Amino acid sequence: MASLRCLLRSGKTAVRAVLRREFHGTPPAAVQVTVRDALNQAMDEELERDERVFLLGEEVAQYDGAYKVSRGLWKKYGDKRIIDTPITEMGFAGIAVGAAMAGLRPICEFMTFNFSMQAIDQVINSAAKTYYMSAGRQSVPIVFRGPNGASAGVAAQHSQCFAAWYGHCPGLKVVSPWSAEDARGLLKSAIRDDNPVVFLENELMYGVPFEMSEESQSKDFLIPIGKAKIERQGNHITVVSHSRMVSLCLDAAAVLAKEGIECEVINMRTIRPLDAEAIETSVMKTNHLITVEGGWPQFGVGGEILARIMEGPAFNYLDAPAVRVTGVDIPMPYAKILEDNSVPQIKDIIFSVKKTLNA
Amino acid sequence: SLSENAKCDVHKLEEGPPLQAVLTREEGLQYYRTMQTMRRMELKSDQLYKQKIIRGFCHLYDGQEACAVGIEAGINLTDHLITAYRAHGYTLTRGGTVREIMAELTGRRGGIAKGKGGSMHMYTKHFYGGNGIVGAQVPLGAGVALACKYLGKNELCVCLYGDGAANQGQIFETYNMASLWKLPCIFICENNKYGMGTSVERAAASTDYFKRGDFIPGLRVDGMDVLCVREATKFAAEHCRSGKGPILMELQTYRYHGHSMSDPGISYRTREEIQEVRSKSDPISMLKDRMLSNNMASVEELKEIDVEVRKEIEDAAQFATTDPEPPLDDLCNHIFYNDPPMEVRGTNPWTKLKSVS
Numbered sequence: 001m002a003s004l005r006c007l008l009r010s011g012k013t014a015v016r017a018v019l020r021r022e023f024h025g026t027p028p029a030a031v032q033v034t035v036r037d038a039l040n041q042a043m044d045e046e047l048e049r050d051e052r053v054f055l056l057g058e059e060v061a062q063y064d065g066a067y068k069v070s071r072g073l074w075k076k077y078g079d080k081r082i083i084d085t086p087i088t089e090m091g092f093a094g095i096a097v098g099a100a101m102a103g104l105r106p107i108c109e110f111m112t113f114n115f116s117m118q119a120i121d122q123v124i125n126s127a128a129k130t131y132y133m134s135a136g137r138q139s140v141p142i143v144f145r146g147p148n149g150a151s152a153g154v155a156a157q158h159s160q161c162f163a164a165w166y167g168h169c170p171g172l173k174v175v176s177p178w179s180a181e182d183a184r185g186l187l188k189s190a191i192r193d194d195n196p197v198v199f200l201e202n203e204l205m206y207g208v209p210f211e212m213s214e215e216s217q218s219k220d221f222l223i224p225i226g227k228a229k230i231e232r233q234g235n236h237i238t239v240v241s242h243s244r245m246v247s248l249c250l251d252a253a254a255v256l257a258k259e260g261i262e263c264e265v266i267n268m269r270t271i272r273p274l275d276a277e278a279i280e281t282s283v284m285k286t287n288h289l290i291t292v293e294g295g296w297p298q299f300g301v302g303g304e305i306l307a308r309i310m311e312g313p314a315f316n317y318l319d320a321p322a323v324r325v326t327g328v329d330i331p332m333p334y335a336k337i338l339e340d341n342s343v344p345q346i347k348d349i350i351f352s353v354k355k356t357l358n359a
Numbered sequence: 360s361l362s363e364n365a366k367c368d369v370h371k372l373e374e375g376p377p378l379q380a381v382l383t384r385e386e387g388l389q390y391y392r393t394m395q396t397m398r399r400m401e402l403k404s405d406q407l408y409k410q411k412i413i414r415g416f417c418h419l420y421d422g423q424e425a426c427a428v429g430i431e432a433g434i435n436l437t438d439h440l441i442t443a444y445r446a447h448g449y450t451l452t453r454g455g456t457v458r459e460i461m462a463e464l465t466g467r468r469g470g471i472a473k474g475k476g477g478s479m480h481m482y483t484k485h486f487y488g489g490n491g492i493v494g495a496q497v498p499l500g501a502g503v504a505l506a507c508k509y510l511g512k513n514e515l516c517v518c519l520y521g522d523g524a525a526n527q528g529q530i531f532e533t534y535n536m537a538s539l540w541k542l543p544c545i546f547i548c549e550n551n552k553y554g555m556g557t558s559v560e561r562a563a564a565s566t567d568y569f570k571r572g573d574f575i576p577g578l579r580v581d582g583m584d585v586l587c588v589r590e591a592t593k594f595a596a597e598h599c600r601s602g603k604g605p606i607l608m609e610l611q612t613y614r615y616h617g618h619s620m621s622d623p624g625i626s627y628r629t630r631e632e633i634q635e636v637r638s639k640s641d642p643i644s645m646l647k648d649r650m651l652s653n654n655m656a657s658v659e660e661l662k663e664i665d666v667e668v669r670k671e672i673e674d675a676a677q678f679a680t681t682d683p684e685p686p687l688d689d690l691c692n693h694i695f696y697n698d699p700p701m702e703v704r705g706t707n708p709w710t711k712l713k714s715v716s
Contacts, residue, residue, distance in 0.1 A: 054509070085536065091535070093498070094501070095494060095533070096499060098441075098504075099503070099506045101506075102439060103510065104500065104510075126492075127491070131693055132475060132695065133475060134476060136692070136696070137483075139697070170694055194695075194696045194697040273701070
């Protein structure tokens with residue numbers, strides 16, 4: 001309350017003072033923050049803000065997190081709020097859901113989403129469907145988070161993308177951040193959301209730094225779930241992507257710009273609910289569409305986007321069929337040359353853009 | 360009056376629940392009324408199902424009444440409870456009315472879940488259903504217990520499962536975590552001898568369900584005797600509330616119906632067996648005999664309760680068969696809590712339906 005009074009009294013200077021005091025000594029104004037640190041800070045702030053929030057998962061406490069995303073949290077909050085679990089996903093995911101039903105706000109970490117398959121019944125049948133089955137009597141404010149999709153050299157059983165699987169189910173919100181700002185704002189929104197949210201991170205993005213605006217460092221900085229962001233404006237073609245692939249799309253766009261092709265790159269930010277309107281608006285401007293994802297092609301995120309475009313007002317604006325750029329339809333191989341050729345590369349995006357534009 | 364309870368087998372416990380219990384007249388009448396209400400509600404549901412007024416899954420609880428009533432008598436309404444799909448009895452003991460339970464079975468708007476849940480998905484305050492996936496409710500219950508401990512309100516969670524579910528891996532995962540973290544959780548296995556059509560001997564390498572928690576203390580209880588169940592539950596609750604962690608109770612009970620309404624229940628067991636339980640161990644008859652022989656109630660008094668119960672069930676059935684079905688406007692509601700209204704795709708791209716919290 002004192003800080004709020006301070007804010008109202010002297011405006012900007014007070015904001016700086018407040019931020020300086022409360023934001024671990026980091027100066028305000030734009031800073032470089034890695035995705036990992038953004039997630040860490042978001043969780044730290046939400047743990048501090050609401051006593052009912054707690055984190056559980058394998059190695060989240062004393063190990064500081066398998067990927068160090070929860071570094072420092074156990075030291076600060078202790079055993080009650082940061083809980084190391086045994087390697088029993090079905091059990092601890094169920095426990096997390098039960099805790100959410102009884103008034104807490106758990107963050108359930110899966111070391112990777114591949115392991116969530118063991119617990120998927122609890123995510124879908126116990127979490128996602130309960131508010132509906134109970135006709136609004138029983139809500140489930142839980143976040144399931146962890147790295148999703150391909151990493152580097154971890155092979156077939158550790159590389160699957162679950163965006164399409166979870167995106168399929170009513171009752172879930174499914175979020176897929178790309179940048180540090182995405183990670184921070186979306187994780188805070190997810191934790192404050194009173195519904196089950198599947199939060200798909202990406203291991204290869206954890207160490208990537210992004211510039212974060214002063215505004216985005218506020219403790220109440222929230223990015224709304226369900227709204228996409230245009231990362232790069234363009235007039236010739238709409239390129240829709242999520243998570244790590246957004247980086248590749250922007251790189252491809254930079255190369256294409258040199259040849260006079262201007263891509264509009266849309267960062268989905270949320271898989272479900274899908275911001276179809278943002279995509280439609282863009283397509284109605286550019287008349288061309290490709291989607292880019294790391295996951296497999298069949299029954300995937302790109303498939304859904306294309307279907308929506310077919311069914312909606314943007315179809316009549318297409319000058320060419322919309323296409324999908326996806327992971328190759330195979331289990332992920334190990335050898336580097338094979339793995340590199342199993343996921344979209346910048347050249348694949350460039351190629352698909354040019355094909356679509358008949359350029 | 361004082362009553363003699365059967366001695367419970369114990370596992371990793373120095374002693375079991377007391378061998379004697381006091382039953383007051385009020386308690387006796389209340390247990391009788393509740394069990395009788397439960398019994399008649401289930402039998403009426405059987406009728407309505409055969410008339411095709413109830414459809415889908417319907418797992419009836421008749422025969423097991425002493426479990427639900429005895430457990431509730433051993434805990435408080437502020438405690439928590441979760442069970443599997445044979446849940447109508449618990450919905451009643453946890454505060455649901457016969458009317459709203461039956462209207463849920465018939466899929467009407469006056470149902471406890473507005474017709475959207477059905478037989479297996481009924482909820483009340485501190486009662487988390489009604490769960491359709493065998494075994495999934497057990498980790499959920501431990502999670503509820505975790506919340507109880509976290510929030511420090513001296514509440515506990517009763518977490519029920521059947522002899523069939525007892526072999527589920529996630530239950531052993533839950534035993535482990537509940538024990539490690541000393542969660543205030545009473546695990547209760549309702550052993551009615553059959554998991555659907557499979558007898559316990561054919562499903563479990565060890566049918567000593569009260570020992571299956573290994574490092575968790577356990578007791579085996581006569582689940583047909585409401586006082587035994589009550590005393591065991593009180594004993595278990597005391598164990599949890601004193602911070603000792605979880606405890607496991609096996610209730611030996613019996614279901615008169617088959618697994619569900621689509622199972623006649625006589626292909627894997629004999630009519631003689633069912634009849635023997637009815638005549639020798641029926642929970643309602645046993646309580647009735649106990650009360651009559653101890654002069655705690657008269658035959659007329661109990662008959663009067665029967666009449667009142669029958670009327671309550673008739674009225675509820677009447678409501679359940681005449682209440683309208685949910686309005687189509689409600690189809691897409693209750694997807695998300697505390698969210699602004701949103702659009703939901705209908706069966707085709709031109710149909711956009713409205714959804715509110």
